[in-house]
Every structure is written in C-alpha cells, then in structure tokens.
Amino acid sequence: MNTIPSAPTETPIRFATARDYIELMKPRIMMLVVFTALSGLVVAQGVSGVTMNPVMAAITILAVALGSGAAGAINMWYDADIDAIMTRTSVRPIPSGAVPKEEALALGLIMSAASVLMIWLASNVLAAVLLTVSIAYYGWFYTMLLKRRTSQNIVVGGAAGAFPPVIGWLAVTGTAPLDAWILFTIIFFWTPPHFWALSLVAHKEYEKAGIPMLPVTNGAKNTRLQMLFYTIILVPIVLAPVVTGMAGWVYGVVGVLLNIGFLYFAVKVMGSKAGEADAGDPERKLAMSMFAFSILYLFGLFAALIVERGFGLYFPVGVI
Amino acid sequence: MTDDVKLDEADVAAARLKARKSRNVWLAWALVGFVVIVGATTAIRIQSSFADECTRLYFTGSMSDAAAEEKCRQDKVGPYRNDVEG
Numbered sequence: 001m002n003t004i005p006s007a008p009t010e011t012p013i014r015f016a017t018a019r020d021y022i023e024l025m026k027p028r029i030m031m032l033v034v035f036t037a038l039s040g041l042v043v044a045q046g047v048s049g050v051t052m053n054p055v056m057a058a059i060t061i062l063a064v065a066l067g068s069g070a071a072g073a074i075n076m077w078y079d080a081d082i083d084a085i086m087t088r089t090s091v092r093p094i095p096s097g098a099v100p101k102e103e104a105l106a107l108g109l110i111m112s113a114a115s116v117l118m119i120w121l122a123s124n125v126l127a128a129v130l131l132t133v134s135i136a137y138y139g140w141f142y143t144m145l146l147k148r149r150t151s152q153n154i155v156v157g158g159a160a161g162a163f164p165p166v167i168g169w170l171a172v173t174g175t176a177p178l179d180a181w182i183l184f185t186i187i188f189f190w191t192p193p194h195f196w197a198l199s200l201v202a203h204k205e206y207e208k209a210g211i212p213m214l215p216v217t218n219g220a221k222n223t224r225l226q227m228l229f230y231t232i233i234l235v236p237i238v239l240a241p242v243v244t245g246m247a248g249w250v251y252g253v254v255g256v257l258l259n260i261g262f263l264y265f266a267v268k269v270m271g272s273k274a275g276e277a278d279a280g281d282p283e284r285k286l287a288m289s290m291f292a293f294s295i296l297y298l299f300g301l302f303a304a305l306i307v308e309r310g311f312g313l314y315f316p317v318g319v320i
Numbered sequence: 321m322t323d324d325v326k327l328d329e330a331d332v333a334a335a336r337l338k339a340r341k342s343r344n345v346w347l348a349w350a351l352v353g354f355v356v357i358v359g360a361t362t363a364i365r366i367q368s369s370f371a372d373e374c375t376r377l378y379f380t381g382s383m384s385d386a387a388a389e390e391k392c393r394q395d396k397v398g399p400y401r402n403d404v405e406g
Contacts, residue, residue, distance in 0.1 A: 055361075
C-alpha cells in the first residue's frame with residue numbers, strides 16, 4: 001500500500017496496489033473453494049476412472065479460484081456501505097478508500113467472464129454453467145437478496161460455497177452423481193455452525209450495520225442451539241461417503257475424529273454464554289476456537305479424500 | 321507554506337503515478353496469462369482431437385473420410401452417435 005500525507009494534518013491518501021485487488025477477491029475464502037474443488041476433481045477421477053489432462057485440470061482449478069475471487073469482488077462492491085460501519089471490515093480496500101467501488105465491480109464482472117470462459121475451454125459446458133450459477137448465487141442471490149433480508153441468509157447462502165466440489169467433479173466426468181452432491185451437502189450443512197460461531201462474537205457489529213444475522217434477530221441462545229442442531233445433522237452426512245464407497249478407511253477414521261471434535265465444541269458453546277450481553281473473554285475465545293476448528297474440520301475431511309483417492313490410499317470399508 | 325503545499329501535491333502525483341504503473345504491470349501479466357491459458361487449452365484440445373478421430377471437436381481434414389465415419393458409426397461414439405439407431 002502506498003500512503004502519503006496529503007497535508008501535514010490530514011488523513012493519508014491511499015493508492016491501490018496489487019495487494020488491494022487481491023484482498024478484494026477474499027483470498028481466504030478462495031483457498032477453501034480451491035481446496036474443495038480440487039478434492040472433487042481428484043475424487044471424481046478416482047471413483048470414475050476417467051483421467052483429466054493435468055494442464056486442463058490446473059486451468060479448471062484456476063478458473064474456479066478466479067470465479068470465487070470475482071464473486072468476492074462483487075460482494076465487496078455491494079457491501080461497501082456496511083463494511084465501512086463494521087470495525088472488522090472497515091479496513092477492506094473499498095471502505096478504506098484504496099479501491100474505487102466501480103473498479104471492484106468491473107474487476108468482478110471481467111473475472112467472472114474470464115473464469116467461465118476458461119473452465120469451458122478446459123473442461124465442459126456443464127462445469128461452466130455451474131460456475132456461472134455459483135458466482136451469481138453468491139454475488140447476486142446471497143449478497144443482494146438474502147444477506148440484508150433474512151436471518152437464514154447463511155443457511156441458504158451456504159450453497160454458494162458448496163458448489164466447488166461439484167464443479168470439480170463435473171469438469172472430469174461431465175456428470176454430477178450422488179457422491180458429488182454428498183460433498184455439496186457436507187459444505188452446505190457445515191456453513192451455518194462455522195459462520196454463526198464467528199457471528200456470536202461479532203453480533204454487535206452486525207447489529208450496528210443492520211444485518212439480520214441469527215444472533216441479532218433470534219438471540220445468542222437460539223443461535224447456539226441451531227449450531228448444535230446443524231453439527232448433529234452433519235455427523236451422518238460426513239460419514240455418508242464411506243457408505244457409498246466414495247471414501248474408505250482413511251477418510252472414515254478422520255471423519256469420526258473430526259466429528260467428535262466438532263460436536264465437542266458445539267456442545268461446549270451450547271452450554272456457554274457465548275454471544276450474550278454479559279459474555280466474557282473465555283466465551284468469546286470458545287466461539288472463536290469453534291470457528292477455527294470448523295476450518296480445520298473441513299480442510300481435514302477434504303484432505304483425507306484427496307489423500308485416499310489421489311495417493312492410492314483408498315481401502316474400502318465395505319459397508320454395502 | 322505555499323511551497324509545502326506544492327511539494328505535497330507533487331508527492332501525491334508521483335505516488336499516484338507509481339501506483340498506476342504498478343497496477344498496469346499486473347494487468348499486463350494477467351492478460352498475458354489469460355492468452356497463454358487460452359492458447360494452451362486450444363492446443364491440448366486440437367492435439368487430443370487428432371488423437372481420437374471419433375470424438376474430435378475441430379476439423380482435422382478427414383471429415384470426408386467415409387471409412388473413418390463408418391468406423392465411428394459402428395463404434396457408436398463420437399459426433400456421429402446421433403445417427404446410430406437405438
């Protein structure tokens with residue numbers, strides 16, 4: 001970031017650098033998206049026996065990353081007003097004055113087109129269509145329609161982040177069988193407890209910005225209960241790949257251990273005062289620990305799938 | 321005081337130019353990368369369509385080869401599969 005004092009007593013003027021544009025693309029979300037798309041791509045090859053040209057596979061993953069970045073930039077363009085209100089997001093490129101709003105929108109739209117074209121060239125039209133749908137789902141449906149209107153924004157909007165493994169699968173086989181949709185469902189049901197753990201800590205910020213996050217509309221206790229509910233639902237869904245034969249022992253053991261950990265946090269958060277007005281530092285730390293563990297949880301599950309199917313460590317459990 | 325303001329304005333202009341140049345370089349690299357990617361995917365697709373007559377996507381110079389078409393019909397694969405009965 002280039003900063004320079006505009007006058008001895010004024011706020012420094014900021015000029016955007018490449019780093020600001022990368023920030024616009026929400027790189028942390030992009031990492032998770034890329035990882036889950038890669039997982040879908042690897043597992044599809046292992047399950048179907050169809051192999052994809054490695055260069056085409058790399059371009060497909062790059063396209064998914066760009067698509068994610070494009071949706072992130074569109075989200076930041078639309079949410080610039082509320083980002084400026086919340087302390088956590090006030091340092092983002094648009095509210096901090098580094099990047100003009102119009103540039104963020106242009107970047108998002110151009111990258112959307114480029115990513116869809118790239119994935120179409122590298123794989124097939126179905127993968128390109130689903131990437132288009134996922135960009136529109138996050139950039140328009142979640143950001144512009146759901147986020148400011150309903151407390152279920154995270155639940156419905158969670159589908160946007162769940163598409164990448166299906167896109168990866170489609171890119172390889174041109175089809176999206178049950179196994180691909182199981183991966184979708186894992187991310188879909190993982191998103192609410194993951195995000196609400198963070199919103200239990202940041203609920204005052206959301207309230208200030210007028211965002212109807214669940215802790216703001218329904219209270220902290222109801223949020224903690226729903227987090228536990230979604231975590232319990234997640235247990236059989238996470239173990240479903242073992243039943244269908246998509247995953248084997250490695251994933252099964254990792255899945256059971258991670259589920260125990262996630263349930264432990266969900267139960268502990270449920271019994272705490274996290275998100276309440278009189279919550280202290282230990283409660284905030286507990287909620288943040290669950291948020292951090294949830295990221296490890298998803299990475300762990302998809303890493304186990306990649307290890308099994310990508311490195312020849314698949315040993316079927318033989319449930320069916 | 322006037323000199324100070326002038327100096328600041330010059331610094332701002334220089335910083336703005338530096339930032340713009342940096343952005344332009346990144347943009348140029350992004351465009352080069354995009355062209356390389358499109359070129360690479362096209363080359364790989366053409367290469368694979370030469371390797372497989374029946375599933376080719378691009379004209380390979382053998383469209384009029386009746387024997388190749390007949391073979392694809394019999395194998396029930398490729399662009400001719402819609403012509404196959406059943």
